[in-house]
Amino acid sequence: MDRIEGKASELTQRIDTVTGGRRMRRLRRTDWARRLVRETSLSINDLIWPIFVVDGNNIVKPVASMPGVHRYSVDRAVDAAREAADLGIPVLALFPYTDPSRRDEAGSEAYNPDNLVCRATRAIKAAIPDIGIMCDVALDPYTSHGHDGLMEGETILNDPTVEALCRQALVQAEAGCDIIGPSDMMDGRVSLIRETLDGHGLRDTLIMSYAAKYASAFYAPFRDAVGSASMLKGDKRTYQMDYGNGDEALREAAQDIAEGADMIMVKPGLPYLDILTRLKAEFSMPTFAYQTSGEYAMMMAAVGNGWLDEERGTMEVLTAYKRAGADGILTYFAPKVAARLKAR
Numbered sequence: 001m002d003r004i005e006g007k008a009s010e011l012t013q014r015i016d017t018v019t020g021g022r023r024m025r026r027l028r029r030t031d032w033a034r035r036l037v038r039e040t041s042l043s044i045n046d047l048i049w050p051i052f053v054v055d056g057n058n059i060v061k062p063v064a065s066m067p068g069v070h071r072y073s074v075d076r077a078v079d080a081a082r083e084a085a086d087l088g089i090p091v092l093a094l095f096p097y098t099d100p101s102r103r104d105e106a107g108s109e110a111y112n113p114d115n116l117v118c119r120a121t122r123a124i125k126a127a128i129p130d131i132g133i134m135c136d137v138a139l140d141p142y143t144s145h146g147h148d149g150l151m152e153g154e155t156i157l158n159d160p161t162v163e164a165l166c167r168q169a170l171v172q173a174e175a176g177c178d179i180i181g182p183s184d185m186m187d188g189r190v191s192l193i194r195e196t197l198d199g200h201g202l203r204d205t206l207i208m209s210y211a212a213k214y215a216s217a218f219y220a221p222f223r224d225a226v227g228s229a230s231m232l233k234g235d236k237r238t239y240q241m242d243y244g245n246g247d248e249a250l251r252e253a254a255q256d257i258a259e260g261a262d263m264i265m266v267k268p269g270l271p272y273l274d275i276l277t278r279l280k281a282e283f284s285m286p287t288f289a290y291q292t293s294g295e296y297a298m299m300m301a302a303v304g305n306g307w308l309d310e311e312r313g314t315m316e317v318l319t320a321y322k323r324a325g326a327d328g329i330l331t332y333f334a335p336k337v338a339a340r341l342k343a344r
């Protein structure tokens with residue numbers, strides 16, 4: 001009775017008046033309450049781990065601009081896949097480092113059925129059949145000019161590139177790749193890739209299109225990792241999207257979905273969370289985000305300097321991706337995050 005009749009101080013009365021007595025901090029007081037009302041949680045099932053593969057044997061070679069990230073020879077990529085499967089990571093995305101000697105103007109190594117990515121796919125599938133394998137479709141790891149498409153003078157040709165991409169997707173799918181990820185941003189490629197796969201009886205191979213892929217400064221360390229940084233002449237702004245545009249991402253995604261994409265992706269991630277939210281709200285498709293090499297490098301540089309706590313930083317950022325609408329995230333932090341989530 002005392003408490004009910006007890007008079008709060010004048011300050012408390014004023015705060016009760018402005019808040020209507022609804023004190024927001026009540027739900028934040030304890031760990032159990034915070035966990036109870038948390039709207040979004042990150043799980044191991046949300047993670048796709050991109051790894052770099054390289055020719056040779058028993059090689060695990062660090063990528064200088066991405067502390068903690070390595071290039072693996074096929075045998076060691078199989079070990080990485082086993083580690084990923086043991087952690088419960090659903091999918092591994094493979095990217096090849098291609099020696100300059102294997103590159104040409106046409107990027108023809110892209111559709112060599114025995115190229116590095118196909119060999120890695122076959123080896124991983126044979127050893128660990130239950131992990132999903134995703135392969136990038138774009139010519140940049142294979143071209144001597146570092147572009148995603150075929151070049152004529154200064155122009156990146158759309159239609160002849162699409163033909164090459166179809167051949168690339170086919171050798172990857174035939175090698176056992178589960179998810180084809182066209183990252184090239186040519187027009188019409190999703191539909192022609194679907195047609196090619198179906199025409200070869202590969203109706204179960206999934207397509208995750210890089211639907212909204214922006215011309216970004218945040219790919220720089222990746223280009224180092226696949227060896228195209230020093231090759232690249234000019235930039236990719238005639239095919240990747242302009243970072244000032246949001247509506248265009250909706251039109252891009254609408255096209256890719258109409259053409260048969262099973263899943264769509266936004267890339268980069270952190271500077272484009274608004275795009276992620278809009279695409280998820282508009283299309284209700286399985287929607288993914290790529291936490292790019294530049295985002296990874298930025299965070300790891302701060303971690304290396306002692307300016308950012310890696311565990312807290314990664315959990316916060318990856319959860320933010322999910323809150324924004326991502327069903328999953330391609331992230332170089334995947335194995336570390338999965339190990340921490342598993343240990344909880």
Ligand SMILES: NCc1[nH]cc(CCC(=O)O)c1CC(=O)O
Binds near residue numbers: 138148183222292
């Ligand atoms: N088409 C190639 C490709 N696929 C994925 C990335 C970037 C990945 C990353 O930065 O982590 C790129 C680079 C680019 O478009 O130049």
Ligand SMILES: [Mg+2]
Binds near residue numbers: 185186252256
């Ligand atoms: Mg498109």
